[in-house]
Amino acid sequence: MNAHADMSDTDVLSAARESLSGMPVASPPDVETIMARGRARRYRRRLVPGMTGTVAVAAGATLAVTTLAPARHQATPQAGRRPAAHLAAWTVTKLAGGDISVTIRELKDPAGLQGALRTDGIPASVTFAGQLNPACRPYPGGTIPWPPQPPTPLLRQVFPKPDGLLPPSPHRSRGWSQAPGHGSPPPASPHPGQTVIVIAPSALPGQAGVQIAATYGARWIGPVRVVYASPQCTGR
């Protein structure tokens, strides 16, 4: 017998509150990052006709890039609840196994995308300015040539169904290509006009990041290269 056995319901709840409120929990993330993601979420509700311009992404992770595969369904839960007319400009989704999938449909709100990636643990720099971030330095051996054959252990790229502009790739399989032992496939094949980037943070060596430049007019995303992570380039 002890004191707790005779406690009223209110006392039990108070005791539980007192005990559990002392447990250490994570500090809140940066509110600016939260708000940036919130803004991006608003933008994602808009109609997205397709990609134009150039994208540059530097991310602290290994990744695969896919462009322009036919889609069977929408990749993300947020967008999936909405009709096609309200597809997001981009979405960031955590995949099983820790990979991060980025689907880009329109070059809008680079700060929001950058914030979303950094919140998910990817030291990323995103610009839609048509040029690479000059602060990013190439990581030795990390540049993927064009055409990207073969995929390196650090970077994987796929360029499926680019309307006949590109030759068939031995690294493609049903619209996707994966380097052995790395990451997981995106949750769904992208729609035409989309770019899907799969980032596998666990496969990247320390102090390294990845930089991507994309030009929509050429219907492909590239070049893609591993870069040194730095506060100026990848945010940390």
Added chain:
Amino acid sequence: MSNERAEFTDFFRTSWEPCLRAVLAIVGSPQLAEDQVAEAFVRAWASWRKVRRHPAPRAWIVRTALNAGASWWRQRSRELPLADHDLTARGSPGEELDASLLTALRHLSPRQREVIALRIFLDLDTDTIASQLGIEAGTVRMHLSRGVMALRRELTATNDHGG
């Protein structure tokens, strides 16, 4: 807009911890709880003009966090992880009690956990919990009663063992 930013920032700073504790008590995994609560605040800012008028915005955060997590896991055909390794490692008597209480909560149904968490961490009354969860007040009282019973059992057992 700046007023809204300041308002949201204040709400975020004062609500993060209780909301996180509530979600943690329900889902069991600290990492998962953190991710889901962060996502809920993202959605709150995206719809701030609606959320700020909500009668219980913290409850909105908790419900949204749980819904976000359910969607995420349902998409992958997996269950929420509630294994023991997700809980705080046992050490001091206080930590042992915390772990015992979380274990007791884990053995409750998800709805009972929600009711208990909303009462403990957000201090919501029965009617507010009922309206937030879309259930009858009587059902809330029933869940509370069973939850309290489980918590009392753990408090008693821990006190007996701890001397």
